[in-house]
Amino acid sequence: GQNIDQPTEMTATEGAIVQINCTYQTSGFNGLFWYQQHAGEAPTFLSYNVLDGLEEKGRFSSFLSRSKGYSYLLLKELQMKDSASYLCAVKYDYKLSFGAGTTVTVRA
């Protein structure tokens, strides 16, 4: 792989904010995607960053720093349905390299 690192698990309360960090190898970088995956289902696209900065999409935002090889996904106003695995995926040329995923558990 390309050393895509993200935390294994995070727990937060309904209505709170959670930030999932992702670090990656910068050589050959061609874009970064965040996917959400509920157990037993397909990964679904959340966000895409190719330039430095913050991309906001409703309750979800994603940030990228290319020089640091770092991204985060910010989930705001957490809802129970946000309990899922969040996958950081870096595009090298045409291929995606995925992290192992961060399991987020939202508690009432």
Place this chain on the structure above:
Amino acid sequence: GAGVSQSPRYKVAKRGQDVALRCDPISGHVSLFWYQQALGQGPEFLTYFQNEAQLDKSGLPSDRFFAERPEGSVSTLKIQRTQQEDSAVYLCASSLFPGQGYEQYFGPGTRLTVT
């Protein structure tokens, strides 16, 4: 419109059997990818097609794995003489083009269990 579909959704095979997994990508999508996802892990790249051409098969774990996309649409991943370590979810994804910014759309996967 229809998304990426895969069949079967579940497959149980006895060790040594051959299996064939089918992927129907989104119509018109040039790029097609196969991934293997072990429990608790992210998807791992297996192979890539651009139309009917298999441009990258560097992720196929052994020569027992074979993939094809003869007409540039439907793809089949074949595993010969299955082994227990082949048990995983096999995901197919397609994207309109391979270039920067084109997201990959994933199918629901085929869960293969080798007994």
